Amino acid sequence: MLLEQVSLPKEVKNALRKWGFIELFPPQLEIVKRKLISSGNFVLAAPTASGKTLAAELAMLNELYGGGKIVYVVPLRALAAEKFSSFYPRYKGLGFSVRISVGDYDSSEEPLGKHDLIITTYEKFDSILRHQPSWIGDISAIVFDEIHYVADEGRGPAIEMTVAKFMDLNEDSRRIALSATIQNIDEIAEWLEAQPIVVEWRPVPLKYGVFCRGEVIFEDGKRYSIHNSRDLSGLILDCLDGGQVLVFYMRRKAAVSGAKKIAKLFRKHEVKVEKEVLEEKANELIEEEPSSHLAQELANVLRCGVAFHHAGLSHKMRALVEDLFRKRFLLALTATPTLAAGVNLPARRVIIASYMRYDSMVGYSRPISTMEFKQMAGRAGRPDYDEIGEAFLIARSETEAKKLFERFVFAPPEPISSSLHSVTKLRAQILSLVALKEPTNAREIGEVLKRTLFSIQGGHKLIMRIVNPILEFLQKNGMIERVGGALLATKLGRRVSQLYIDPMSAIMMVEAMDPADRILRNSNHDLELSVLQFIGMLPDMPKLSLRRREFDKIGFMMDEIDYLIPLTEAPLASSYELLQTIKLALTLKAWINERSFGEIEERFGVEPGDLHNVVQNTVWLIYSFSEIVRLFQKKKLHRYLEMLMNRVKHGVKEELLDIVKIPGIGRRRGRVLYDAGYTSPAEIAQADVARLASLPGIGEKIASRIIQLARELSGGAGSSYRV
Numbered sequence: 001m002l003l004e005q006v007s008l009p010k011e012v013k014n015a016l017r018k019w020g021f022i023e024l025f026p027p028q029l030e031i032v033k034r035k036l037i038s039s040g041n042f043v044l045a046a047p048t049a050s051g052k053t054l055a056a057e058l059a060m061l062n063e064l065y066g067g068g069k070i071v072y073v074v075p076l077r078a079l080a081a082e083k084f085s086s087f088y089p090r091y092k093g094l095g096f097s098v099r100i101s102v103g104d105y106d107s108s109e110e111p112l113g114k115h116d117l118i119i120t121t122y123e124k125f126d127s128i129l130r131h132q133p134s135w136i137g138d139i140s141a142i143v144f145d146e147i148h149y150v151a152d153e154g155r156g157p158a159i160e161m162t163v164a165k166f167m168d169l170n171e172d173s174r175r176i177a178l179s180a181t182i183q184n185i186d187e188i189a190e191w192l193e194a195q196p197i198v199v200e201w202r203p204v205p206l207k208y209g210v211f212c213r214g215e216v217i218f219e220d221g222k223r224y225s226i227h228n229s230r231d232l233s234g235l236i237l238d239c240l241d242g243g244q245v246l247v248f249y250m251r252r253k254a255a256v257s258g259a260k261k262i263a264k265l266f267r268k269h270e271v272k273v274e275k276e277v278l279e280e281k282a283n284e285l286i287e288e289e290p291s292s293h294l295a296q297e298l299a300n301v302l303r304c305g306v307a308f309h310h311a312g313l314s315h316k317m318r319a320l321v322e323d324l325f326r327k328r329f330l331l332a333l334t335a336t337p338t339l340a341a342g343v344n345l346p347a348r349r350v351i352i353a354s355y356m357r358y359d360s361m362v363g364y365s366r367p368i369s370t371m372e373f374k375q376m377a378g379r380a381g382r383p384d385y386d387e388i389g390e391a392f393l394i395a396r397s398e399t400e401a402k403k404l405f406e407r408f409v410f411a412p413p414e415p416i417s418s419s420l421h422s423v424t425k426l427r428a429q430i431l432s433l434v435a436l437k438e439p440t441n442a443r444e445i446g447e448v449l450k451r452t453l454f455s456i457q458g459g460h461k462l463i464m465r466i467v468n469p470i471l472e473f474l475q476k477n478g479m480i481e482r483v484g485g486a487l488l489a490t491k492l493g494r495r496v497s498q499l500y501i502d503p504m505s506a507i508m509m510v511e512a513m514d515p516a517d518r519i520l521r522n523s524n525h526d527l528e529l530s531v532l533q534f535i536g537m538l539p540d541m542p543k544l545s546l547r548r549r550e551f552d553k554i555g556f557m558m559d560e561i562d563y564l565i566p567l568t569e570a571p572l573a574s575s576y577e578l579l580q581t582i583k584l585a586l587t588l589k590a591w592i593n594e595r596s597f598g599e600i601e602e603r604f605g606v607e608p609g610d611l612h613n614v615v616q617n618t619v620w621l622i623y624s625f626s627e628i629v630r631l632f633q634k635k636k637l638h639r640y641l642e643m644l645m646n647r648v649k650h651g652v653k654e655e656l657l658d659i660v661k662i663p664g665i666g667r668r669r670g671r672v673l674y675d676a677g678y679t680s681p682a683e684i685a686q687a688d689v690a691r692l693a694s695l696p697g698i699g700e701k702i703a704s705r706i707i708q709l710a711r712e713l714s715g716g717a718g719s720s721y722r723v
Helices: 010-018 026-033 052-065 077-092 110-114 122-131 147-151 156-169 185-192 232-237 252-268 275-288 293-302 315-326 370-377 398-409 423-437 442-449 453-458 460-476 491-499 503-520 527-537 550-555 575-592 597-604 608-631 635-650 667-675 681-685 689-693 699-716
Strands: 042-045 069-074 098-101 117-121 139-144 174-179 195-198 206-212 215-218 223-225 245-248 306-309 332-335 349-352 356-359 364-367 389-395 480-483 486-489
Touching (some): 026 195, 069 122, 077 098, 122 423, 185 195, 185 453, 252 306, 275 293, 293 306, 293 315, 306 315, 349 370, 370 389, 423 460, 423 486, 453 460, 503 527, 527 635, 575 597, 575 635
Parallel strands (some): 069 117, 069 139, 139 174, 245 332, 306 332
Antiparallel strands (some): 215 223, 356 364
8 A cells, every 4th residue: 555545643653654665465454454553562474575564563663652662682693794784874863873782791881871762682671681771661662573583492591581571670670572484473563562563465475386307396296396306406506597596504524515516507607796796705705714625615605696595604705705796796505504593585486495303312313394495485575576486396206295285385484482491490590580689589481471472371470480590590609698588699690691691501610610710820730721611511501512523633632631620510411522522612712722624624624603603602602601709809800811811802912912902903903013023002192103004914094093093092001911
């Protein structure tokens, strides 16, 4: 329906005009029809690209023009960045202040109070709630995007408790939840005290099919032959009349191998691509990290108009691939399912190359969920480019094809279920509730837990059976105390909650303090390796996988490390897990000794994206360790951990720490400057521009900028990292 025909508040309609909208789609019209622009909570389930975000924005705009504050919450940092890049120019043009807040879990973000629209992740928002900034009560509407993530075993509990805590702290704020698919939307609406809305309309109709022996069988029974092809090659080439293809694989290696095969296919058939643009971008990749085998592989397929996308790519690699695909320089993209859960990259044809995934918990491969299939298939069809989108599964026989239709195409997605049954996840949340509401008691904590999806689905009595043992555990380990009938967080418990770490990690840190202190005073021992291995044992630290050829090599190090806690008391299920922690320590040691991405990739099999995640988690946990140590007034160990944290953050030896304080000077430029004799910001501040510009990777423009920045820092140029 045309915008002019729709009854909307004047300011909202003017904003939409300014943004270039001339009509509203069914999801937006449904919000108007139900009079949810100015008041009310709602849960909207609508297909990808149907305009459900804009439907939420109608209510957001109304709140903002009424002087309200909006928080927009997403499950992934990549999604937060995508939303920010979309929202910032549009809302800034209307005179509203927009900010993004991700990472740094030890900040109240009090300054965010002056902004109108805040984009953040669920974990970050949970961390903000724990610090109790003054502006939480000012939030007039909150959007919970991709709400189906509440079922995720990993981050689901944090999402669920974040929603419950916010509803308890700010009952008057409007609640808006969005998802592409919610089978049990009435339950989710009951949880959020909201109206359930389901809109099936898609801007580009979606056709499902199964590719079997050179023929596509569509859901309506019609068939379409791919000439001279019984494999994926014909299915891909058949789509290149202005279309793009997105192929999903369950494993990274399969995605990379698939991209190589498609690139070879494109070369054989001389598929036309923008060679100059792709060559330039491929060269940029290699220049960024010349020693990286992964970068070289990506550059090679990129030149053919093909790319692969998975979590092992660095941020710059992923951003480059996504940009080229959006601009249609890439005709084919292979990816793991993480792409379907992340950024919006639609293609005319989506191919799910495999529907089986290895499950380490059971030790064999099993089919993916129907929900995951629908999420991947939902990427099919590019608005403004395609008249239809196609999503295909692959079968080896007619019998298998029939089963795939029944299991994935015709079947509804699984209901969204709470993951809050994990005692490990729940104990951190219970501690946060005590710290947030102190003085409190079990009854008040129970009132907050009544606001969880778990309480609705499993019953309030069931969740309360878990709470009392957790409270006893927290009291026994010095996190909370009982004063009369009240529960209070101890100084340690309050800090642990603010640091956003598992209480078990904090307990291990307290136990590791004295051994670490002793090793620090004995210069003959390698404390950094001990600390890094210890960080690898913490429940909060994801594990690195081991390759078979690494077992013996890493096993030799088992007797070379001074363990900060006895291995008999460590939360390790096997010697394999111990080897994983040692691999993590060796990988990080190579990183802080300035080994390149390529060297680390070659030696440890840790790809740039994985290394980035490991570094981020390690920085957070060493910082947390240093803060726990500071509580116990171990000043020398605190300074040491601060120094080690900054080395991990920047990936440098200790001698470079002062230099990399200067914005824009990373580990590579820092090493170039140090080796050229510039060992501090003060020396760089006094440098000659021409001499600095002559150094590798600097140049005149960068030289002028870092000299200026160094002058601003040179007043406090002395190192603050010495032990």
